[in-house]
Amino acid sequence: MEIKGSTNVVALIGHPVEHSFSPPMHNAAFEALKMDYVYTAFDVNPNDLGNAIKGADALNIKGFNVTIPHKIEVMQYLDEIDEIAALIGAVNTVDFKNLKGYNTDGIGAIKAIGDVTRIKDKNVVIAGAGGASRAISFYLAKYGVNSLKILNRNVEKAQNLAGDVSDSGLIDGVEADSIKNMDLSDANILINTTPVGMHPNVNDTPIASTEMMHEDLTVFDAVYNPNETGLLKEAIKAGAKPVYGIKMLLYQGAESFEIWTGKKAPVDVMEDALTRTLGL
Template sequence: MNIKGSTNIVGLIGHPVEHSFSPPMHNAAFQSLGMDYAYVAFDVNPNDLSSAIEGARSLNIKGFNVTIPHKIEVMQYLNELDEVAELIGAVNTIDFKNLKGYNTDGIGAIKAIEEVTKVKDRDVIVAGAGGASRAISFYLARFGASSITILNRNVERAQSLADDVLASDLIGDVNADSISEIDNLLGDADILVDTTPLGMDPHIDDEPIATADNMHEDLVVFDAVYNPNETVLLKEAIKAKAKPVYGIKMLLYQGAESFKIWTGRDAPIDVMEKALNEYLGR
């Protein structure tokens, strides 16, 4: 990479950030298109978030990705929010042209799933009720899912998210239940989305939220965990001859959406995916 006085800087803010896969993915994209950009990861302590945003504006940084723990807190320092980011209540991308916040996590998941099946008119189960679940649930509604059932150990938290999605008027059928009910619900589901951290490295041998015994061949199973690539849940899906969707695809597509927000250009998906796989040693 040739860094010059004219190089445009974009990057990631979070705490911690040293294990991020985003720099190799984005820098490979910039290099392949001959763009004078560089992507850098910045570890920003939560106490320094305000000064980090102000400093980035002063330094003419073009854009940020935002990761844990800043996705909600950062909104107060922005001038404008994209409509869906406002609904979700969290931001993972900032465009400094107008200091506007976006959330590309949900669209990243949708594009990953739609490599395998359309979301429109499908009955979807979403496991988990945290930030990723929230982002994906609103986008499932926006893309025409027939119904969404949100499952969580804390059913009140699942119900709160279900109520918020229902209040958006994007969908008319949103329900909440305990994660313990998943085996009874999978038979009628078209898509299962797992946003829980179960199976994430180093806990790769966690018990999956569902097993092959309760899956069917027409089920699409998406796991937002991308390290390891083939989680315990996806292994069960493959055993059941269901259709697996890998979490790395969500990372890829959310990054591609951020790339377009910052540059106005379509991201080279194949280049970014190759860089991700190389970085992960695949």
């Protein structure tokens, strides 16, 4: 990749950012399409976020991905917020053409699951009530699931999220309960948005008994390190369909790419770069 005076810059901002797999994924895409773009990462202290946005706009940077801890605070520095991002209350993509914020996490999960099964009219159980769960829940409602149950160790947090999704008008009634009361007998899709099972605790699972999983279940784990989590291993044993977290990372990145460039993302190229970076 040749960096020139004409090269367009897009980047990830967060604190920290050294762990990110996004630069190799996006740079592989730019190289494949012979686009004069480069993707890098900036570690931005929370106290400097406003200056970072103003500076990037002044420097004609084309776009940002936004990660922890800036996804909520960045919204106050933008001119426009996409409708779903506003409902979610967090932004992970900024397009500097119109200083507009988007959230591609939810659509990334929807597309990952959509590779394996359709989502419309399905009964979905989602474990966790944090930022990832919030983003995914609103998109699930938008894409017409039949029912949605949100489970969390802190039941009040699950209830608050369920109330927000119900109030959006995208779906009638969302249930909330303790994660220890998980019942998958009528579920078609199980989604884990908790960090349970993440490296180094690779054998942990967010459910009390994997015996409750069944062959008609699709299991998506947002954790992508390791690629095959303890939950997905148990899902495979039960005959359920696994959906790997790397797919969400891939599709949310592809969606950001298309927002910035207006071009269709070379998903195969991006996936190959991701799998090589992760050593899969």
